[in-house]
Amino acid sequence: MQIDPKDYDSARIYQLMTSVIVPRPIAWVSTLSKDGVPNLAPFSYFSGITSQPPLVSIAAGRRRGARKDTTNNASSTGELVINIVTEAQLENMVRTSGEYPPELDEIELVGVTPLPSIKVKAPRIAEAPIQLECRTRQILEISPGIVDLIIAEIVLVHVADGIPVSDNLFIPTESFQPVARLGGQRYATLGSIRDIERPR
Numbered sequence: 730m731q732i733d734p735k736d737y738d739s740a741r742i743y744q745l746m747t748s749v750i751v752p753r754p755i756a757w758v759s760t761l762s763k764d765g766v767p768n769l770a771p772f773s774y775f776s777g778i779t780s781q782p783p784l785v786s787i788a789a790g791r792r793r794g795a796r797k798d799t800t801n802n803a804s805s806t807g808e809l810v811i812n813i814v815t816e817a818q819l820e821n822m823v824r825t826s827g828e829y830p831p832e833l834d835e836i837e838l839v840g841v842t843p844l845p846s847i848k849v850k851a852p853r854i855a856e857a858p859i860q861l862e863c864r865t866r867q868i869l870e871i872s873p874g875i876v877d878l879i880i881a882e883i884v885l886v887h888v889a890d891g892i893p894v895s896d897n898l899f900i901p902t903e904s905f906q907p908v909a910r911l912g913g914q915r916y917a918t919l920g921s922i923r924d925i926e927r928p929r
Contacts, residue, residue, distance in 0.1 A: 749912075751911045752909030753774070754776070754910075755907075756771065756773075756775035756812075757769065759853065767843065770798065785861070785863065789879060801831075803868065808864055813905065821856075841856050849862045859892070862886070862887070902922065903919060907919070
């Protein structure tokens with residue numbers, strides 16, 4: 730079977746892409762509006778870009794052509810925090826993906842604990858074992874009226890006590906048990922992990 734994206738609507742292509750581009754890490758993004766209202770929302774079109782400088786990208790699809798609160802807040806304040814989701818917070822994370830008005834505080838809605846950040850004003854989520862404080866570098870409207878690409882620079886990383894960090898800053902994935910997004914309503918936890926040395 731061959732599938733030409735031009736032959737299908739965007740909803741079907743979304744299902745196709747999210748079914749085969751797996752597993753995807755989840756950025757549970759906390760922001761503040763310019764009026765100080767907290768927002769918390771998950772994004773699985775999330776990736777690292779480069780380590781020098783340490784940049785990440787988050788693709789935030791629009792809703793009926795309107796920017797999401799996360800994008801508005803990252804634009805107006807220039808700050809965000811990426812919280813890494815574990816299995817214990819999976820259901821809370823999914824609840825924050827709902828369509829809520831900008832004045833609603835999703836942190837309060839799901840009952841997680843906000844922590845003050847150090848270099849940015851947006852709060853961190855205490856229940857996340859790793860939190861990345863970020864500053865917005867650029868927001869690109871990739872597809873007019875459809876998706877915004879947030880490019881952010883990591884300015885401070887918080888790692889929970891008890892998670893081992895080696896001298897070269899390697900953190901074993903199994904030590905913080907992240908969850909990943911699959912297609913449909915599916916999520917994945919860690920399975921077997923293999924170490925394979927790359928050729929020199």
